[in-house]
Amino acid sequence: MFTQEVTVNRKALSVAIVSALYGATIAASATSMNQLRQDNLLQELLPVTTPVEQTQPQSIHAGASAGVFPGGRNMQIAPASAEAKFKAEADQAGKSDTYIVRLRDLPVATYDGRVAGFAATAQASIRRELAFAQTPATQSTAGVTPLQQQQQLQTDHISAEAVKELQQDRISQYENYLSAKQDNVLQLAQSIGVQHDASSRYTHALNGFALTMTQEQAAQLAESPEVAFIQRAEMLHIQTDRGPEFIGAKKVWVGQTPDKSSFKGDGVVVGIIDTGINSDHIAFQDLGENGGNGHDHTNPLGKGKYLGECATGVKQCNDKLIGIYSWPAVTNSYAGKAPATGEDYNGHGSHVAGTVAGNEILHVPMLSGGAGKHDGRPYGVEFASAAGVAPNANIVSYQACTANGGCPQEAMLLAYEQAIKDGVDVINFSIGGGEKFPWDDPLQQALLSAREAGIAVAVAAGNNGGNPLAPNFYSISHSSPWTMVVAASTHDRTLAKVNNGVAFSGGKKAPSVSYLPNRPADDAIAGYSRGSITGKPVVAANYNDPLCLKPFAAGTFKADEIVICKRGNNGRIEKSENVKAGGAGGFILYNDVFDASVPDNNQIVDDFFELPGLHITNAAGNQILNWLKDGGAEHKITIQGGSVTIG
Structure with a gap:
């Protein structure tokens, strides 16, 4: 264990903290490095140093006698056995899958100069190196070890520009070194029968690659002394009006802070690693002086310069939203059914981006979901204003999760790789973890690299706390000691809700x-609509579409009929719109099955339907279906309209 100094950007860190408090928890309810460095995307870091205790993996031990270069660690690395570097899984025998292969050498973001002929590229190491070079030769070092000299160095006076200038000259050389070492291991993989090329390669967030192979081939590859660890790629999952005021962000906006400085995110670039972004939403536009709070955004890259898909013209950016990225590891899942871009087809990423840095907008109507067909329908109530925690910040979106909320580890590592190259100030990561041992986990190592690159990373603690049976390091997500993990809170805004009723x-x-009606969490129905209906219930299954997957032809139903649909395969609100297209006057959605292993499928949701409608439990649905078959006559259902009041 040793202590190192890390310079923290105070404003970026404040954005990360309040964004995490609001976005990663309450809301839980990234061109080349050289180009961006030249364009001054990163602002000078304020001279605030924080000691960080960092425990090393068990295979690394402190050296005793050799000299130490300023910024180096002087460690002996004991080679681990193949068994320690790869753990076989009984149910994966003979199967092919994607594996993350992490190599022994450090990535660019954390490299401290330990390889002969290649100077350090990590910012902290370069700061100490520059500080050491400026230490007066007459300064006494009697009785002080080289390691203590490093720890006692004051680096606050070293400018970010000085660090970047030295770093730029070193990165390409070290990257070439890492790429050559990766090529050697990939050739070894081919020699043992691996028939695929690396689908992704990493040099900044991680030193390694993603490779499709069998478990047995992975075990063989782990025997190479160049390999540090191999892990089968995991699939993780995703986890604003009143909120900023509730968490105290508005006090920061107006300068109610110890140093009386006000801050709304100006000059900070926030990276959102999530499901993508709704690029044409008003929250992510450059509204100029006539919008919201009257702020006119400035593109830190320069007017008309953008990142990722916006640089190539695939997507449109602006002075607020300055970059959008996506990768085949995500977009291949669309199978041609949607454009293979970083547009958000889930909604979570846009929600998080808006929570963190969405524009301040006035007179915001509360909307229902649009089922991919429209931008939502108004409930009939309005928020006076809505804003993200840092509404003046710029945004770069890194799409690392699919439309169904699954987040391939390969894509998440690519997102961190790119964000580090881009030099964003803050990363918001509202995605679950679950690592068993963070020192071996590739994603947690990427989080460390981002931190060492000067990025403030805010991650969500998740919703699995308190589980004594959890097989992970802790029951929270992201248990590594170098992460800023924020636990959940409860919003103070109230919605006085009266559900639709039924008789x-x-x-x-x-x-x-x-x-x-006044205790919706305790009953078997959910949903809102402004109207009411009394009508004859009909079952969609009798019209050859039990799930209401497609719009029914006009005239299929009568205006006084209430259509009963089964949940699954398409959106809940989309089902109601398909029923409305057929002429029905009402709609009931029931959960298909009760499955204790998939809690979300058992829940009922307070959606807003354009026609009188309900969402009911599986048990309630079965009662109604059995009632319709009981041999009686004149079956009628009354759906009574509900209401929503913002408090």
Whole structure:
């Protein structure tokens, strides 16, 4: 264990903290490095130093006698066995999958100069190196070890420009070294029968690559002394009006801080690693002086210069949203059904980006979901204003998660790799973890690299705390000691909600579906609509589309009929719109099955339907279906409209 000094950008860190508090928790309810350095994307870091205790992996031990170069660690690395570097899984025998192969040499972001002939590229190491060079030769070092000399160096006076200038001259050389070492290991992989090229390669966030091979081939490859660890790539999962005021962000906006400085994110570039971004949403436009709070954004890259898909013209950016990235590891999942771009087809990424740095907008209507067909329908209530925690910040979106919320580890590592190259100030990562041992986990190592590159990273603690049976390092996500993990909170905004109601008549015995309009969490129905209806229930299964997957032809139903659809395969609101297209006057959605292993599929959701509608539990749905088949007559259902009031 040793202590090193890390310079922290105070304003970027404040954005990360409040964004995490609001975005990663309450809301849980990244061109080349040289080009960006020249364009001054990174602002000078303020001279605030924080000692960081960093525990080393068990295979690394402190050296005793050799000299130490300023910034170096002087460590002996004991070679690990192949068994320690790769753990076989019984159910993966003979199967081919994607594996993350991490090599022994340090990545660019953390490299401290330990390889002969290649100077350090890590910012902290370069700072100490420059500080050491400026230490007066007459300064006494009697009784002080080289390691203590490093720890006692004051680096606050070393400018960010000086660090970047020295770093730029070294990165390409060290990257070439890493690439050559990676090529050697990939050739070794081919020699043992691996038939695929690396699908992704990493040099900044990680030194390694993603490779498709069998478990047995991975075990063989782990025998190479150049390999540090091999892990099968995991699939992780994703985890604003009143919020900024609730968490205290508005006090920062107006200067109610110890040093009386106000700050709304000006000059800070925030990287959002998530499901992508809704690039044409008003929250991510450069509104200029006539929008929201009257702020006119400045593109830190320069007017008309953008990153990723915006640089190539695939997507459109602006002075607010300055970059969008995506990778085949995500876009291949679209299978041609949607454009292979970084546009958000899930909604989570746009929600998080808006929470962190969305524009301040006035008179915001509360909308229902648009089912991919429109921008939502108004509930009939309005927020006076809505804004992200840092509304004046710039945004770069890194799409690392698919439309269904799955986040391939290969894509997440590519996102961190690119964000480090781009030099963003802050990363928001509202994605679950689950690592068993962070010192071996490639994603946690990428988080460390981002931190060492001067990026403030805010990660969500997740929703799995308190599970004594959790097989992970801790029950929170992202347990590594170098991460800033933020636990969940409870929003203080209230929505006075009265659910739609339901009543039954006819048949032999009416269903006993519980209905508590002022306690929606305790009953068996959910959903809102402004209108009411009393009508005849009909079952969509009798029209050859039990899931209501497609719009019914006009005239299929009568205006006084209520169509009952099964949940699954398409959006809940989309189902109601398909029913409305067929002429029905009402809609009921019931959960298909009860499955304790998939809690989300058992929940009912307070969606807003354009026609009188309900979302009911599986048990309630079965009661209604059985009631319709009880041999009685004049079955009627009344759906009573609900309401929403913002408090």
